[in-house]
Amino acid sequence: MASHAQNLAALWEMAIGHATSFGIKAAVLLRIPDILSDSLEKSMSLEEIAARLQGTNIQLAPLRRLLDYLVVKKVLLKIQSLEVPGEFKYGSTELCEMLTESKFARLLMLQDEVVTSGWHHIHEFILHGGEVPFQRAQGMFIWDYMEKNPEFLGLFSQGMVAISNVTMDSVLQTYHGFDEIRGVLVDVGGGFGADIGRVVEKYPHIAGVNYELPHVAHAAPAIPGVRHVRGDMMENIPPADAILLKTILHDFDDDEVILVLQNCYKALPHGGKLIIVDIDMDPAERGPFESLKFAFDLVLLALTKGGKERTSVQFTELLTQAQFNNIKTIGDVNCLCSIVEAHKLET
Structure with a gap:
């Protein structure tokens, strides 16, 4: 005690x-x-x-x-x-x-006054519902704010690149599921395309596609082996042999996640694979990152409408509703995130 x-x-x-x-x-x-x-x-x-x-x-x-x-x-x-x-x-x-500039420095995004503004309104959202905390602070949803404020979009995107870099370091060291992919791998919501570029660099037999919203993708630099495609992940996703979803599903509520997963399902051929890299709130998978995972869940509460961290069981339920099967949780990959694999095996 x-x-x-x-x-x-x-x-x-x-x-x-x-x-x-x-x-x-x-x-x-x-x-x-x-x-x-x-x-x-x-x-x-x-x-x-x-x-x-x-x-x-x-x-x-x-x-x-x-x-x-x-x-x-x-x-x-x-x-x-x-x-x-x-x-x-x-x-x-x-x-x-x-914390050097080439590594974590871009995480300054998390302390930006626009990002932190919603934290002051969490209690009001809990008491009264209605507008989510960020919306109460800024008068609009964060995605609309980014579209109207290119400078903040750049800062936010750089922060996400820094977070993704750390995650992908661990994924590429510990996960070997990219070996079996032949053909096109689409990174849905891939930002500027840095992550799919790293995958293609390590696995040159893969044809990489970075799929992102138009106002993000227009600023993406040319990356060897990667084709940039603009669009909406809830409407159209380019045909793919495999799809990568990294820390993107936690931005949406369950109904929106199912829409994204259903569109992934449509884009895949029979036998195609979906790779989800995201935080797993399963108690057995928390380890040294336990309190940090709950902190990121509060970040989503402050910033998004319905976004949340999920357990592998919840991911499995959502994937099943979207018709995926042969679902497997890889587990901790020595970082904040775990990996969930799912396949399109039509019966």
């Missing part, structure tokens, strides 16, 4: 949890992870870090306070200087490396 002091500390951690999010945001905007990563020794003094900042009046005392907080959160190490007794250097950790 936790002591009173432990409970009190936990309460304070919950009350000011945003300090971590925005402390990390400040560090990323200052490019501190990149500065340390570029250092040969992966460690630098306060003054050395300050000298690399792009500012006109660098404040050393506030910078030290930020760095010391990152040490407490295990993002940085504090190392005794070998050259000057009593002086310290700040060193990089694996967490710090993950």
Whole structure:
């Protein structure tokens, strides 16, 4: 049983949890992870870090306070200087490396004021229903907001690319179901096409198609081995030998998910395979990501109309309603997500 002091500390951690999010945001905007990563020794003094900042009046005392907080959160190490007794250097950790611009930095999208605006209205939605939290905050659904605000669409898309990159690292390392695909693989809701590009790069026998909404797909860059197609995932999906759905179904309510799955079914030939990469809320699959999965479910509550994380049992029920069979849960792939496979085997 936790002591009173432990409970009190936990309460304070919950009350000011945003300090971590925005402390990390400040560090990323200052490019501190990149500065340390570029250092040969992966460690630098306060003054050395300050000298690399792009500012006109660098404040050393506030910078030290930020760095010391990152040490407490295990993002940085504090190392005794070998050259000057009593002086310290700040060193990089694996967490710090993950925050470099080429990796997790784009997750700043999650702290953007537009994204967080809906969080202030969750209680109103629970009490009164009606407009979802994001809609209460911005006067429209998030998908409409992105269509009307190209700058936010770019930020959001970059954030999704960062999340997908982390997920696809694990998928490509642990999942071998792409081996058996012959012909066309369509990534439905594939954003700018980076993920299908990585699949095709590793499995060059696959012909990749990135299928996305017009206002997203128009900005997609050319990717070797990938064809970009614009359209609506609830209406038309290009013919495919296999279809990939990555963390897209959780944006929709059950009726909309069934529409997407039915369109996937129509696009596949007999024997075609559907690959779903998404969070599995099954208690047996939570592992080290348990609280994070519930946090992402709250993100969907704040941002979407009817979106939610689901268990593998719920995915199976929805797939069955869409006429898929031979459904198999692959399970944890060493990241937030699990994989569910389903086939079109007409009887």
